[in-house]
Structures are given as C-alpha cells and as structure tokens.
Amino acid sequence: MTVNFTILGSAAGTGVPSFFCDCSGCREARKDSHYTRTRTGAFLDSGDEKILIDAPPDIRQQLIREDINHIDRIFLTHWHADHYSGLGEFEYYVRLFTGEVLPLYLPADAITDFISTFPDLEDVFHLIPWEYKQKYSFDDIALIPLPANHSVETVGFVVQTPGQNLAYFPDTAGLPKETKQQIEGIDYLICDATFYGENWYPHSHMSVEQAIQLGREVKANKTILTHLSIHYSQPVTTRQLEEELKDDKDVMIAYDGLQIKLSP
Numbered sequence: 509m510t511v512n513f514t515i516l517g518s519a520a521g522t523g524v525p526s527f528f529c530d531c532s533g534c535r536e537a538r539k540d541s542h543y544t545r546t547r548t549g550a551f552l553d554s555g556d557e558k559i560l561i562d563a564p565p566d567i568r569q570q571l572i573r574e575d576i577n578h579i580d581r582i583f584l585t586h587w588h589a590d591h592y593s594g595l596g597e598f599e600y601y602v603r604l605f606t607g608e609v610l611p612l613y614l615p616a617d618a619i620t621d622f623i624s625t626f627p628d629l630e631d632v633f634h635l636i637p638w639e640y641k642q643k644y645s646f647d648d649i650a651l652i653p654l655p656a657n658h659s660v661e662t663v664g665f666v667v668q669t670p671g672q673n674l675a676y677f678p679d680t681a682g683l684p685k686e687t688k689q690q691i692e693g694i695d696y697l698i699c700d701a702t703f704y705g706e707n708w709y710p711h712s713h714m715s716v717e718q719a720i721q722l723g724r725e726v727k728a729n730k731t732i733l734t735h736l737s738i739h740y741s742q743p744v745t746t747r748q749l750e751e752e753l754k755d756d757k758d759v760m761i762a763y764d765g766l767q768i769k770l771s772p
C-alpha cells in the first residue's frame with residue numbers, strides 16, 4: 509500500500525504572485541504559471557482515508573486542480589487565516605452532497621474563534637480539539653500532532669504509514685526540543701522556509717537557511733521547503749533558489765502539486 513502526500517499549496521500568507529507585488533519572484537510567477545504558489549495546505553490519501561491538512565483560502569482551486577472529490581476529515585495546524593479561511597468551501601459539500609458532518613480537528617484555543625468566524629457552519633463540522641502527542645489512527649495511517657513554535661497555538665503533524673514517515677511543519681520557528689527528538693531520522697521533513705535572507709519574524713517563522721539547518725539537525729533524509737514567501741525580506745525567484753540548492757541532494761523546494769509517495 510502506498511500512501512500519497514500531496515502539497516496542495518506551498519506559499520506563505522500572501523501567495524505568489526501577490527496582487528500588490530512586483531518583485532522578481534512575483535514577476536517570474538506572473539510570466540509563467542508553473543511558478544505560481546497558492547497558500548499552504550496538504551492532502552493525505554491512503555486509498556481508504558482522505559485527509560486534508562489545513563484549509564487555505566485557495567482550497568477550492570487546489571481540490572479541483574488535483575481532482576480530489578472526497579474528504580473524510582480535516583486537521584488544522586493552527587488558527588491563522590492562510591490555514592483556515594477556506595473552511596467555508598465545505599458548506600455545500602456537506603449540505604448538498606455528503607449529508608454527513610465533517611470531522612474538523614483543531615486547536616482547543618480555536619474553538620471560540622471558529623464559532624465567531626463561521627456562526628452558520630456549526631452543523632457542517634464536528635469540532636474535535638486535537639491533543640498534543642495523541643496518535644490519531646485511521647486504518648493503516650496515523651497523524652500525531654506535535655507542538656511547533658508559532659505566534660498562536662500550533663502543531664505540525666507526524667504522518668505514520670506502514671512505509672515511510674513524514675513530518676509536516678508549515679508554520680514554525682525552529683522546533684521545541686521534544687518535537688525534534690520525536691522526528692529524529694524521519695524520512696521527510698516538510699517545513700517552514702518563509703524567508704529568504706533576513707528573517708523578519710524569528711519567533712514564528714524560519715528562513716530557507718534555518719529550515720535546511722533544522723533538517724540537518726534532526727537528520728531528516730529529505731528536507732522539503734514550503735510556506736515560501738519568495739518576496740518578504742529579500743526577493744528571490746524559484747529558479748534562483750533551485751540553482752542555489754542544486755548540489756544539495758537532501759533538500760528540495762516544494763511546489764504546488766508535489767506528490768510524495770510514502771512507499772513501504
């Protein structure tokens with residue numbers, strides 16, 4: 509059994525290109541849609557279980573692009589708009605199509621935020637506050653929320669399969685010591701690389717350089733950089749980044765639609 513992990517979106521909150529930006533990275537994406545990045549989210553598919561991690565504002569286009577027409581449950585890493593504001597897209601899926609409430613695992617802190625943000629959707633989702641370090645098993649796969657360092661209550665998820673395992677930390681500034689120990693030697697670390705050059709938010713995000721360093725520190729077999737802003741502090745194009753990292757076989761740059769096969 510091969511479990512597929514798909515990167516639905518690989519951009520930080522503003523997306524690439526940003527409507528207000530004319531940096532080299534945004535120009536590259538305007539010229540060639542191959543370099544476009546939608547906001548960060550992922551999809552885990554074991555065949556029997558189809559799990560969404562985060563619901564970014566671009567979720568509708570992402571699901572259509574990847575030909576995904578069924579979702580069993582949603583896990584949120586944290587309550588920031590670039591990760592939750594697509595939840596409204598599931599209203600019609602539930603009301604008109606499945607008729608079954610959708611389990612939504614979220615931070616306990618975010619339950620009141622959910623109710624005030626989506627007052628009409630309380631019957632669409634079954635809200636389940638995730639618990640740190642709890643193993644959520646569905647058939648042969650499991651998700652384990654582990655603490656991350658971000659501005660609000662945030663986790664990343666370890667995805668365990670009968671084959672390879674993966675750690676997904678889209679928004680974090682380094683990792684707490686215990687989380688690092690728990691992901692040591694992981695097959696894939698997919699992590700926050702929001703900034704290129706100077707890190708403007710060192711307490712909530714990482715730079716490309718810091719993300720690569722973290723991958724080395726936890727001895728990840730492969731580090732995949734995601735949540736890329738491309739233009740916050742020092743603009744960079746994806747082509748420049750690729751050129752810069754081409755000799756580092758353990759590091760790769762995420763892109764929208766990237767599929768990771770967690771093979772046995």
Ligand SMILES: [Zn+2]
Nearest residue numbers: 521588590679
């Ligand atoms: Zn984010």
Ligand SMILES: [Zn+2]
Nearest residue numbers: 586588658679
């Ligand atoms: Zn965030």
